[in-house]
Amino acid sequence: MxxxxxxxxxxxxxxxxxxxxxxxxxxxxxxxxxxxxxxxxxxxxxxxxxxxxxxxxxxxxxxxPAVAVADAGARPTRPDPRPAPDGPDTPRGGPDTPQGGVSPLHGGAGTSAGSTYRAITRTEIIERAQTWVTARVPYSMSEYWTDGYRQDCSGFVSMAWSLSGNEWTGTLDKYGTRIAKEQLRPGDILLFHNPANPTNGSHVTIFGGWTDSTQTFYVAYEQARPHARKQATPYAYWANANRYVAYRFKGVEGAAEDVGAVEDPAGGKASGAGSAVTPYPGAGAFGPGADNKYVTRLGKALVARGGKRFYRSGPGPRWTEADRRATRAFQLAQGWRGADADGLPGPTTWSYLMRGKGRDIPAADAGAGGSGAEARPAFPGRGVFRPGQSHAAVEQLGRQLVRKGYGRYYTGGPGPDPVWSESDRRNVEAFQRAQGWRGAAANGYPGPETWRRLFR
Structure with missing residues (x-):
């Protein structure tokens, strides 16, 4: 021994x-x-x-020995310095990730002609990916996990997207819409398909979110040797970074609104009788400062779908906070969250309203669309609260500060209005200090946590 x-x-x-x-x-x-x-x-x-x-x-x-860091989490892992198997000039898509081809789920019905898919949320995609990471599913291009999916990188994505069969890097793009780096959101993929060596030179990862504001590293969920893992990874990957392409799954809820195509969450194109509906006029038609017939049309559709309580007077052509709140209530009623429920209508929201699709806004005392959901409006972003900026959220913030007893610095001057001022900053600072915060945490500029506590 x-x-x-x-x-x-x-x-x-x-x-x-x-x-x-x-x-x-x-x-x-x-x-x-x-x-x-x-x-x-x-x-x-x-x-x-x-x-x-x-x-x-x-x-x-x-x-x-080969040094491995078990379950590295969000810590960057050293790239594989070895030359590619066929020599230093052979493209290397991933950490030695050969893959199988298109095939049905192992042990189930299906054909190799292609997969079908269903609507799915981003949260569900990440949760499905995490099940393999937690189980440390071993990498294999020929073995299948208990759920019927092949244990390679493309089988992993097929599983996370809940496709009806196993796809490979040469076909996964058919189930997605190409997007830019700036549009990446959890559940999207970064795909490198190498035609010169498709089975050994290709790879795909699931985007789990940026690790910081520089957008140089992201959390990657991937199936790679020795087992499924989640780790911080340089954008777009350790090797061949400029050859990875970002795609959004056509089945993810709210996908069309994110990428600007007139599609529903299941990936279907607008067609038939619905094609006569007024086309989406573009994001510029809505939001602070907008004044046009499309705002009126949106408001009337929202009133018809249960949003009347948000309007003190009838919807009109000038965009107001009532339009934003009613739009957000409708989006929440569809089960959308985060950026998909920001109160600004995109192509999918517009399509749902114009065609009578989806769920109506529930009554004020009935769940997501009601007063409980509107008690804390969505945080509009830090950029709104800066000198010289004018936004409805600034006035909303000021009025809430007054209601909470932190409006003393408005005394003797203008009260809350849409233009950010030093009075707003000093009132916010007083509120932050009341939370026990000091230093940069109490600088008078609201972040997500200040906003959450203020509207709690």
Missing amino acids: EDAPVFVEFDPESDCDCPGCIHWRRSMAHALPLRLGGHPAAHGARRALVLVAAAGTVLGGQAL
């Missing part, structure tokens, strides 16, 4: 020209700390403790 592995010290060569050292010196900004297995050359360290095992990877002539 062999001796158990031991820890030893070694001095790395500063001029080592092995692929690993070269790559790691070039990738110092994203290196892991030494305590998690980072390469010494990336940190300028002279020595490191490494585990020597018989099955280790050969680097610079020394036998070293």
Whole structure:
């Protein structure tokens, strides 16, 4: 029986020209700390403790193990520095991710002619992906998990999107709409299909959200060796980053409104009798400052769908807070949340209202569309609360501050109005300090938590 592995010290060569050292010196900004297995050359360290095992990877002539960080969560993981299997010029789409082709679910009915799909929420997509991450489903291009999906990268996406069969990177694009980086939202995918080597040179990940405002790293859910994982990943991927394309699943609820196409959440194009309905006039027709016939048409449709209580007088051509609140109540009634329920109508909201689709706005005492949901309006974004900015939310904020007893700085001057002023800032600061916050947390500029507490 062999001796158990031991820890030893070694001095790395500063001029080592092995692929690993070269790559790691070039990738110092994203290196892991030494305590998690980072390469010494990336940190300028002279020595490191490494585990020597018989099955280790050969680097610079020394036998070293492949270091893996289990369940790294949102921590960046070092990229794979190895050349591609067929040589350094062969495109490498992912961490050694060969895949199978189109096939039905294992053990179930179906054909290899293509999948069908159903409407699904973003939350459900991420939750389905997380089930494989939690179960640490092993990677395999030939094995199938208990749910019938193939245990490779494309089978993973087929499972998360709840397709009726197993697709591959050469067909997944048929089930999505191409989008820009700025439009990425949880549940979308980043797809690299390499025609030169489609089974071994392609890869796909599920976008789980940006790790910070720089949008340089995102949380990727993916099926890769040795098992399904969730980790912070550089946009768009460790290798071949400029060849990954972003897609939004046609079946995700609210998809059409996000990408600007006149589609319903199930991916169907507008057609038939509905095609005579007035086309969506564009996002510029709605919002603060808008004054046109489409605002009137929207308001009348909202009143007909249960939104009359939001209007003190009948809907008119000038956009008001009543239009936003009624629109948001309608969006919430459809089960949409977040940016899909911001109170500004997109193509899907417009289509639903003009064609009588979806659910009506419930009564004031009946659930999501009622007064309870409107008690805390959606946070409009930090950019609204800046010197010189004019927005209905500024006046809404000011009036709520007065109701809460934090309007003292309006005394002797103008009361709450849509233009952000120093009086607004000082009142917000007083409210923040009353929460026990100090420093940057009490600078007088409202963020999501200030807004939530103020309207609670």
